[in-house]
Amino acid sequence: MGMTITEKILAGHSGRDKVVPGENVWVNVDILMTHDVTGPGTISIFRKEFGEDARIWDRDKVVVIPDHYIYTADQHAQRNVVFLRDFVKQQQIDNFYDVGTPDYKGVCHVALPEEGYTRPGEVLFGTDSHTCTAGAFGEFATGIGNTDAAFILGTGKLWVKVPQTMRFVFDGEMPDYLMAKDLILRIIGDIGVDGASYAAMEFAGDAVHSLNIEERMTLCNMVIEAGGKNGIISPDEETLKYVKARTNKPFDPVQNDSDARFAFEKKYDAAKMVPLVAKPHSPENVDTAENLSDVKVDRVYIGSCTGGKLTDFKAAARILNGRKAAVDTFIVPATTDVAKGLRDTKIDGKSLHQIFEEAGCRIGNASCGACLGGPDDTFGRLNGEEVCLSTTNRNFPGRMGSKKSQVYLASPLTAAATAVNGTITDPRKYIA
Amino acid sequence: MSQNKITGRAYVVGDNIDTDQIIPAKHLVYNTHSPEERKLYGKFAMSGVPEEKSGLPKGGIKFIREGEYQSEFDIIVGGKNFGCGSSREHAPLALQVAGVKAVVAQTYARIFYRNSVDGGFVMPLESVDNIYESFSTGDQVEIDLASNQIKNVSTGKSFELRPLGDAADIINAGGLFAYARKIGMISQKAGANV
Numbered sequence: 001m002g003m004t005i006t007e008k009i010l011a012g013h014s015g016r017d018k019v020v021p022g023e024n025v026w027v028n029v030d031i032l033m034t035h036d037v038t039g040p041g042t043i044s045i046f047r048k049e050f051g052e053d054a055r056i057w058d059r060d061k062v063v064v065i066p067d068h069y070i071y072t073a074d075q076h077a078q079r080n081v082v083f084l085r086d087f088v089k090q091q092q093i094d095n096f097y098d099v100g101t102p103d104y105k106g107v108c109h110v111a112l113p114e115e116g117y118t119r120p121g122e123v124l125f126g127t128d129s130h131t132c133t134a135g136a137f138g139e140f141a142t143g144i145g146n147t148d149a150a151f152i153l154g155t156g157k158l159w160v161k162v163p164q165t166m167r168f169v170f171d172g173e174m175p176d177y178l179m180a181k182d183l184i185l186r187i188i189g190d191i192g193v194d195g196a197s198y199a200a201m202e203f204a205g206d207a208v209h210s211l212n213i214e215e216r217m218t219l220c221n222m223v224i225e226a227g228g229k230n231g232i233i234s235p236d237e238e239t240l241k242y243v244k245a246r247t248n249k250p251f252d253p254v255q256n257d258s259d260a261r262f263a264f265e266k267k268y269d270a271a272k273m274v275p276l277v278a279k280p281h282s283p284e285n286v287d288t289a290e291n292l293s294d295v296k297v298d299r300v301y302i303g304s305c306t307g308g309k310l311t312d313f314k315a316a317a318r319i320l321n322g323r324k325a326a327v328d329t330f331i332v333p334a335t336t337d338v339a340k341g342l343r344d345t346k347i348d349g350k351s352l353h354q355i356f357e358e359a360g361c362r363i364g365n366a367s368c369g370a371c372l373g374g375p376d377d378t379f380g381r382l383n384g385e386e387v388c389l390s391t392t393n394r395n396f397p398g399r400m401g402s403k404k405s406q407v408y409l410a411s412p413l414t415a416a417a418t419a420v421n422g423t424i425t426d427p428r429k430y431i432a
Numbered sequence: 433m434s435q436n437k438i439t440g441r442a443y444v445v446g447d448n449i450d451t452d453q454i455i456p457a458k459h460l461v462y463n464t465h466s467p468e469e470r471k472l473y474g475k476f477a478m479s480g481v482p483e484e485k486s487g488l489p490k491g492g493i494k495f496i497r498e499g500e501y502q503s504e505f506d507i508i509v510g511g512k513n514f515g516c517g518s519s520r521e522h523a524p525l526a527l528q529v530a531g532v533k534a535v536v537a538q539t540y541a542r543i544f545y546r547n548s549v550d551g552g553f554v555m556p557l558e559s560v561d562n563i564y565e566s567f568s569t570g571d572q573v574e575i576d577l578a579s580n581q582i583k584n585v586s587t588g589k590s591f592e593l594r595p596l597g598d599a600a601d602i603i604n605a606g607g608l609f610a611y612a613r614k615i616g617m618i619s620q621k622a623g624a625n626v
Binding site: 040069074403 | 448450452453456457458460461462463464465480481482483512513516518519520521539541542543546547551598607612617618
């Protein structure tokens with residue numbers, strides 16, 4: 001019996017010829033990423049367990065990307081970044097993207113690929129649940145807690161239960177009103193928020209491989225919202241082109257064996273799918289945008305690791321170009337590269353930045369922003385009873401700030417159409 | 433964590449309790465290793481659960497009383513997919529600081545489960561059936577790990593728990609670091625007196 005991509009990567013990183021789902025193995029880690037919210041706790045555990053003067057296992061394999069609570073006056077939040085700075089200096093970590101410097105990046109899951117840290121066939125852990133985003137590059141990537149991360153800092157290893165793989169195949173041509181966000185919401189709506197618990201979710205099919213890298217990242221990003229351990233997409237030419245343009249490090253792409261065993265397989269025809277929305281307060285509470293056309297919103301939010309990449313803003317600008325937003329619309333680029341892209345990317349001779357400004361949107365600085373609420377002064381945070389349509393990943397009670405708010409999740413196209421109309425709107429209304 | 437019986441009062445919640453409900457993101461800024469600031473994680477534990485669902489079925493039962501950082505409840509009884517959402521280890525830590533001895537749920541989101549076990553914060557026990565509707569907040573509960581049973585002493589009804597399985601070795605050792613020392617993977621000395 002052959003192995004899936006996920007099984008092969010875990011076998012290769014645990015010194016075995018073969019692993020089977022359910023088995024526990026110790027894997028060697030290629031990259032450990034941490035940020036300002038979970039980094040300080042991780043570092044404290046590392047120091048407590050290995051000693052104040054202990055050295056980390058490999059300073060080239062640790063990446064520190066502050067991104068969560070950046071543009072806030074909250075003293076505790078600012079202290080966390082100082083804490084990271086001290087540790088990075090003590091351990092001589094070069095892979096640090098400090099706040100207030102030209103190195104600052106923003107959202108870690110988008111910054112990691114931009115900086116060449118996501119490579120096919122590797123093992124990446126991060127102290128953030130959306131670390132699974134990097135599965136888009138054909139690597140094993142998953143989120144962990146502070147204790148596990150501290151253990152890796154000292155040893156370079158972590159135990160992993162080998163997940164079974166569930167396979168989701170999208171055939172057919174992607175209509176131009178459909179985005180990766182619609183595909184993943186369809187899956188979560190079908191299998192539920194625990195439908196892939198402990199499993200690897202592989203995305204395959206012509207429609208998936210027709211997506212650009214950023215769209216593939218959106219698919220893998222939300223596997224955690226179905227309980228998945230990791231997302232995975234077989235690396236192809238598009239993947240290699242993207243990765244090789246950003247790193248000189250050698251890597252070893254891995255494909256499914258022809259007789260690999262999948263625990264589950266479901267096929268979809270992308271050509272027949274329609275724009276979707278997850279209603280409050282769960283990502284599995286999925287309906288079509290069309291069915292929700294009587295839902296009035298107070299705010300539209302376009303941002304985060306899920307929906308704040310350049311592809312997401314290009315999509316939103318297609319609809320907002322030459323139109324006005326009828327409700328408060330917040331634009332939060334995931335990274336400084338994306339922010340630069342807003343200025344450099346043009347439609348009809350106008351930059352995306354200009355299009356959003358002319359539409360009356362409010363444009364913020366690169367960071368996680370209000371996706372997870374954050375400190376009270378966070379840009380775009382929901383502080384009352386707002387109804388918000390957002391391109392982010394979670395609509396749990398209180399996720400974006402206030403327990404009394406209501407969050408609807410959708411694609412950037414649906415978000416832009418909703419911004420223009422003031423009620424939830426299927427983007428086909430504006431796309432011929 | 434290797435005792436055989438856990439007793440205390442239940443705090444009951446439903447399905448899909450996510451980590452934003454267990455500890456809202458705005459509180460993730462306190463120093464987890466400062467004894468004073470650590471208490472704040474207890475103070476705000478479960479504060480993200482909507483008012484109408486707090487302690488079910490009619491809601492409005494505070495997990496932590498005003499001005500306190502420890503709960504009058506010892507055992508959380510939930511349903512499916514407990515701890516879903518973010519990877520924040522502050523979630524099981526907050527429950528530990530609040531004095532929670534165990535969580536009983538039918539299923540867990542994997543990162544929360546892993547964090548609870550590896551960090552040695554709270555014991556995450558799985559019930560065979562979804563049992564939260566058979567408990568009321570405040571009920572006296574008795575968990576017997578030897579026979580894998582949870583008893584609602586207030587009603588006299590018992591329910592089956594799943595054995596700890598793979599996680600037992602790490603839980604019994606007291607967490608990932610203690611386990612790794614026990615099997616000789618990391619040195620005994622490191623951090624022993626810190």
